[in-house]
Amino acid sequence: MNLDLDLQTDYFRASDETAVRTVMAEKTAKPAETFESVRAKRVDPTTVLRRLVAALETKEFEPGGAPDRSIWPTGPQPWVMEGEATEVDRENPWMTGPWVVELSDETRDALATVERKRLPELAARWARAEELRPLPNAELLQLIHRLGVLARRAKKADQHLYCVLSG
Template identity: 30%
Template structure:
């Protein structure tokens, strides 16, 4: 008998000008990538990273990118802070400025190396079917590009997450 596969959480990372603006993503059932009425454009600049939760997994990514101890990365006041959402979700969660900066400043080659190392961490090995290094690398590069665009307009990153339906 095989090991049961856990239902993965739904996650989308997005850029917003402030916590107050970011929580507006909760007004749409489809979250921050919902299309705005009239323009057909997404409400927010988003990157989908299936099952990459903003707490332990992003703390590990921050640790791998920065070389800082995981405990220090996770202790950042803006790491994984819930800024809005109901008791059963969805929720909007902050991404630390340190991680945003590290993502924005890291070269593609280093991002690929970090993504490969990240894929081998215990948290991601559980989801190996979804996060093989060859699939994770483009996702990390896309997240870094989002971080760079966010910094260009003085926004920060957030995670919109909900439990699977």
Template identity: 30%
Template sequence: MGVLCDYFRAADDAAAISLMEQTDGGPVAVAGESRLDAIDLKGIEPHVILGQLVALAADVPWQPRLVGTELLWSGGDEGPWMMSIEDTTRDTLAAIVPGARTSELSAQWGRIEELASPGPLPPEQLVPVIEEIAGLARRARDAGEHLYCWCCL
């Protein structure tokens, strides 16, 4: 069973919660939908997998609570769920500049256990994913907005 994760930006928690109500609990990254700045990163949940990218980008050891989140909306025990992501994570991701650093991060991130089974990913495979999440984080930061994650099993 995999986890579906959409990342999006919103002005504040109230706007993010309102989005959950408007979409009947998501998903929020819908092909052809342009009313929202959102990306679909299936399988890349915020605490472990995205957290390891944040650790690599910040050059700090990964730890379980590195990416701070707060549950803001829940569809119940079975999900879906929507959580806020702390601004320090947004800013760390926003600071990733496309180029050599992105390639280096892709190679490192592609070796983490959660992504590298049965073996490491090709060094450049995650560059588009890193550029996507870094771009979303930059747009959120530049607009004075926050990052959110919608997850579903």
């Protein structure tokens, strides 16, 4: 994955990976247009979102942890590239995206605990992430709130949270 500053991330809720894969395979609509979603530019699920979850759980962020489960593209992941991408590499959906990952239900449940009274504290803690520094505090507050609402609705409907990443 090419995780650069132009990374677009949309978090959404869906019943299961089959529903997500169907939308991705049809290519007539994007998941963010099909499912209830929250746009969160540059908030990748592996690092930046996990920093928010750590803030929610009032613990320090630790890199690593269990990876999110890849839903799209399907098929085996390619080898690790050594050197410049070739023309064949640029045609591989694993190299070009979009990519969809399923977040753990633990992440969904942690996000579902977001309370309005904690928004300023959470925004202050989350703003420490280098990737979020250019965002104004008001945008972080709104984003945390919207992610919390999305997670609560997913949990209530017994759905999962997903993230589509595109360059």
